[in-house]
Amino acid sequence: MAALPLQEVTVTQLKGVGQALADRLARLGIHHLQDLLLHLPLRYEDRTxxxxxxxxxxxxxxxxxxxxxxxxxxxxxxxxxxxxxxxxxxxxxxxxxxxxxxxxxxxxxxxxxxxxxxxxxxxxxxxxxxxxxxxxxxxxxxxxxEQQLTPVYPVTEGLQQKRLRQLVAQALDFLEQRPLDELLPASLLDQTHLQGLRSWSVNQALRYLHYPDCQADLEALAAGQHPAQKRLALEELLAQQLGMLLLRQKTREESAPPLTKSAGLLEQQLREGLPFALTGAQERVLAEINRDLTDPHPMLRLVQGDVGSGKTLVAALAALKALANGYQAALMAPTELLAEQHYHNLTAWLQPLGIQVDWLAGKMKGKQRQTALEQLALGETQLLVGTHALFQEEVVFSRLALVIIDEQHRFGVHQRLALRNKGGSEGLLPHQLVMTATPIPRTLAMSAYADLDVSVIDELPPGRKPVTTLALPDSRRPEVIARLRHACQEGRQAYWVCPLIEESEVLECQAAEVTCQELQEALPELKVALVHGRMKPADKGRIMQAFKEGEYQLLVATTVIEVGVDVPNASLMIIDNAERLGLAQLHQLRGRVGRGSTASFCTLIYHPPLSSQGRERLQAMRESSDGFYIAQKDLEIRGPGELLGTRQTGEIELRLANLKRDAHLLEGLRPLGERLLEEQPLLARQLLARWRGDSLRFSQV
CATH class of the missing domain: 2.40.50.140 (Nucleic acid-binding proteins)
Known part of the structure; x- marks a missing residue:
């Protein structure tokens, strides 16, 4: 009988591996010998x-x-x-x-x-x-x-480095007898920027990376720049592209309601009621969405747009098309504050057109909740706005055709899947429109969102003033307070953002409650309000509404105001301990000002000395207000995981490749992946099985 390939040989075939050790290895995702060989060292020790x-x-x-x-x-x-x-x-x-x-x-x-x-x-x-x-x-x-560098592996409780090294050594012996198949197409390695990798087979690369010789370039290995690492990273990135393209292919095989009827009169009435015209970018993206919605397959479109570019209005016009065709639409936001704001905006635009907009949040109880659920199930509610409460089992739509998800990276895979499965009894899946104000650099979009069509609203509405950004040490706080007093006395409003609610010795952050008290004492002539994440949503909403209506001149807040708050008269944003926040968050907060016709300012107060990352972040904020530049910088500083929030979504599970470091390897992988799926589906499946295992179980999301 022919020997099994290593992807089918379980780790229990190794000497000394019983069920207890196999269970520990399984915690590391190691089930077969191929998994063990692909479990590569984190770093190396030189004991030579x-x-x-x-x-x-x-x-x-x-x-x-x-x-x-x-x-x-x-x-x-x-x-x-x-x-x-x-x-x-x-x-x-x-x-x-x-x-x-x-x-x-x-x-x-x-x-x-x-x-x-x-x-x-x-x-x-x-x-x-x-x-x-x-x-x-x-x-x-x-x-x-030692004659070679000593590998240091990721381990788990109850599994020591020495034991894992012994197991890898056994697996490498198996590799001698049963080498892994070469799965990279020669045409890929023939590309100019990849020709240096041609001399490395997958088996040579694995042997070298588990036990590099004593002459190995430790710096190149630590930086992930060794050709053996690049050879394997290239294969993994191709597998990741194939996975995304396969998800897309599967979605294209599903059925969705084709929304062929134009929103005609409804759209005309909505546009006529607006005090402004849509920008060219909004019109272009809307045309792309409308084209997708007429298709009998589910739309999967990501709309990127900087803070204030008008994504919500585009979403409202897309929803109108679903409603005009006799279906329902749902809009989901990550926080109650943002969901409520969307609800107010959409109600103001759509209620005059005779459209019933309702909302659902975790805080809704009793009769109010029951009524909302009944009207939804009967089809009386045409557009439902809410938080993750929309996922709950008792939320039943009559005919759901369009799901709009705002700030999608904040939702986990299971949550998005639950909403997608609410398409009704006709066996049709709803179209999905995903919106984000966190611009995604091209390299990341090419990889992380290869299963989505991407539209970009790259134009701000006319009249939006650029925001001037300053970075000042906290020793100059009195100057900032004086500038704040002057701005508010001239009739403008301001935000003062603090990252934490309570004092923390470790983070040395000014607590919002303490800061609010200090500012009330320093500025007795101003009306100052406070909002933070531990307040009841109703109290938070009330204060935000009062601030919007001009009852308060200064709003002290934690980062709960990061997304979705729209107060055109607010022209000054002060961020305390700005060095503690990520670039994307700083950019989102800055986007809360500059929404009116007045010149606006964002002041970043930091506590010296700054770390090199802190310095880079504040420098990037001073240099540019372009969300894509900020996102690219954020990727360079922090890497992809935090930018996409993938710790919770599980979208990027790469063993070896690194989207920040290996962006140059992505060129040409998508068209090659499409060709492989069409011409060599078996090879594509083998690549996927090697690198992605069962991670395609979320293929419907």
Whole structure:
């Protein structure tokens, strides 16, 4: 019988792997030998040479040898055993906080030791904390040094590095007998910028990355720039593209209601009631959406638009098309504050046209909730606005044809799937329109959203004034307060944003409650209000509405006002401890001002000294108000995971590739992926199985 390929050989076939160890490996996503081979090291240790003690520097990790000169108990804050080690070039301390009486007895003067660890500054000079050590005996030759770099793997509780290295070594023996298939098309490696990778097969790359030779370029490996890493990253990125394209293909095979009837008169009435005309970008994106909605397959379109570019109005016009065809639409937002604001805007635009708009939130109870659910199920409610409360089982639509999701990266995969499955009894899926004010850099969109059509509203409405951004140390707070007083006395309004509600010694952030009190004392002539995330939604909404109507001149808030708040008269945004916030969040907050005709300002107050990341963020904010520039910078500084919120959504699960580092490898992968799915579907499936495993289970989202 032919030997099974490694993707089908379970880890229990390895020596010493019983069910308990297999369960631990499963926690790391390792079920088969191929998974184990693709579980690559995080970093490497160089144990191939002995470093003279005199050459050590703070932070250097090294193998050292020497003779114990003395050992004694240190009685500082924590009792420790300090052993002094010396060679011909100098001496270091070995400090142990956990030690036994026998270990203390063993480490006596005259003993020769070989140790491995990191040199740190200590009370006695350079010290190694809890180094690995072995005793060198005079009557035996010293043990040989490693011939290759030592890999350090991601591990889980109950699984030690040493055990995992042994298992990988066994898997590499299997690889010798049953090499993995070469799945990268030659045409891809023939591309100019990838020709340097042609000499690396998948098997060579895996062997090298598990055990690089002692001449390996550690810096290149640490930076993910070694050709062996790039060769595997390229294969993984192609698999990721294939996964996204397959999701798209599956969606195209589903059925959705074709919305062929024009919204005609309703749309005309809505446009005539607006005090402004749509921008060219809004018209272009609306045309793309309308074209998709006439299709008998579900639309999956992402609309990106900077803060204030008019995404909600485009969504309202798209909803009109669903309603004109006799269907319902739903709009979902991540917070009650934002959902309520959408509800008020949509009601103001659509109620005069005779359209019933309703809303549903977690806080709605009793009769009010029951009535809303009944009207929805009967089809009387044409457009429902809400938070994640729309996912709940008892929320039943009569004929849902369009789902609009605002700030989609804040929702998990399961949540989006639950809403998508509310398409009604006709076996049709609703169209999906996803909106985000977090612009996504092209490289990220090419990869993370390859299953979506992307539209960009890249034009702000006429009359929007650019916002001038300043960054000032907190020592200049009195100047900021004086400027604030002057602006409010001239009839304008301002926000003062604090990241936390209560005092925190660790973050040193000004608490909103304390700041509000301080500002009331410093500015007794102004009416000051406070909103934060722990307030009841009704109280929050009431204060926000009062601020919008001009009852308060200054609103002190936490970042709950980050999205969706629209007060045209507010022209000054002050962000306390701005260095604590991410770029995308800072940009969203800045977008709350500059909505009227007055010149607007955003002042970023920071607490020096700034970290290099903090400096980069504030510099980017001063340089540009272009959301795409900000997003690209955010990607460079933080990487893709945080930008997309993928910790909760599970959209980017890459083992080796890194979208920030490997963006240059993405060029040409999408058309190649489309060709492979069409011409070599078996190869495409093999690539997917190797890198994505069962992660395509969310393929309907």
């Amino acid at each position: 040479r002995i470093s003279p003690l005199g050459s050590l520097r703070v932070g250097s990790t090294a193998v050292i040898e020497g003779e114990v000169v003395n050992s004694h108990l240190g009685q500082g804050r924590r009792r420790s055993l300090l052993v002094r080690l010396r060679d011909a070039t100098g001496s270091v301390g070995l400090r142990f906080f956990h030690f036994s009486a026998s270990m203390k007895q063993q480490l006596q003067p005259g003993l020769r030791l070989r140790c491995y660890g990191e040199a740190r500054p200590g009370a006695s000079g350079l010290e190694f904390y809890h180094p690995e050590f072995q005793v060198l005996r005079d009557d035996l030759p010293p043990p040989p040094l």
